[in-house]
Amino acid sequence: MKKVVKEMLERFPNGEPPFQVDVKAALEHFVGKENIYYTELPPAVGGFLIFINDTPNVVINKLHGKNRRHWSEAHELAEYLLHRDKLHSSLYFHLRDIDTKEEHKVNKLAGEMLMPAPIIVRAVSEFKKLGISEAREAFLEHLCKRFVVSKEALLIRMEELHITL
Template structure:
């Protein structure tokens, strides 16, 4: 499939599954790790900016005319930046009709009580740590170390810990 795409095709990118299928079709994986930046480039109206933000802010999604800008805190760890990209993409896909700006603080990571933030975290988690990939690593490759799983998928150990529990595995605390 060509890298070219129409605006109509973007209407299909409304679920994690549709985005994961697009990533597979376009070979947007480096082994098991999703090229989240490459996936975001499928949306012609989104630009990514790595910028210095207050340490308490992971990223933002803001509308500027016809474009949406995902700003990522360049001072944060690469794996946090990747999760932030997934989280902001979730806001774009799920919530862009609700607001023209989303500011995501470190406070909202983890167990947020805010439903929009929780939904965006879940979306990013399923996008960066899809069930089939995580299960394949655990079952087929017999990887039992949360840190090793996290490294293979390019996420933090805390995010991976949350995801494997969500998938029904017991972990050491």
């Protein structure tokens, strides 16, 4: 597990025992609750991070469902953690749909915080031991609910970890 993920998991654990980073709590800690806004944004935009006079502000699209909002919170937290030193420009802000190498890194960290490798690996290996592959879809749905992520996000994460069901 990446050092930053381990650190975040220790400082902002979600669940007992912890199974993911409480990204909202972490975001509130770093950015400040008063600087996080839930507002209406264009459908393609999940959220963004903007520095105004050196103060980070996070804006999340409130029109999206809870999985997508959760992902946006994780994404903006990752954005902050990876880029906070570079971003102290009042003009900087970041839109989700700009596809760059940096953006890929941000999404990877977001996925790691929401679905830490050891947790996913263990859950899948326990499921496989049950020998009920016909319950695959139900199991995936269960994981999505538990982590509050979309199936798409879960499948991408599993692919990254080279996990097959």
